[in-house]
Amino acid sequence: MLDIEQNRRARKYSSGEIIRRILWTLAQPLFRFSPRPCFGWRRFLLRCFGAKIGRRVHVYPSATIYFPWNLEAGDESAIGEHAFIYNLGRVTVGARATISHRAHVCAGTHDHRKPDFPLLRPPITIGPEAWVCADAFVGPGVIIGEGAIVGARAVAMKDIRPWSIVIGNPARETKRREITQ
Secondary structure (H helix, E strand, O other): OOOHHHHHHOOOOOHHHHHHHHHHHHHHHHHHOOOOOOHHHHHHHHHHOOOEEOOOOEEOOOOEEOOHHHEEEOOOOEEOOOOEEEOOOOEEEOOOOEEOOOOEEEOOEEOOOOOOOOEEOOOEEEOOOOEEOOOOEEOOOOEEOOOOEEOOOOEEOOOEOOOEEEEOOOOEEEEEOOOOO
């Protein structure tokens, strides 16, 4: 039987994390209402809150970054409009990788096998030059390989091989990605 009371009593966040969450909530208007082309300003704000942000990273103002201190974004990567980065665990976005609009990257879940439903924070890695397309979902603990594409509205709950293209729910490989010069 599920023990909701024990779950609610459990200490899920440290005092420092709670303080950082409050401060990040207060800073959100500075991020959210910044003009669209002010990528440098948003990089600065994310870095102020502990994110490891590379050069020329584009994070759009409508993107939701839950815990900046659990985000690492490589050079020239992008997090698109209305993307939701639920990074209770570390989310690493490789260089030149793209998370398109309305994609959901979810590095948090619960252990459903235990009655108190404890919080889990499995990390997510999105490899360099990978693309998480519009409305796609990347689940907890998933590794998206280098150059892989998670198609629009696909649901990736298992690791995706490098340079593969996956579609559907659950995501399944349809072909290999080939780069032409």
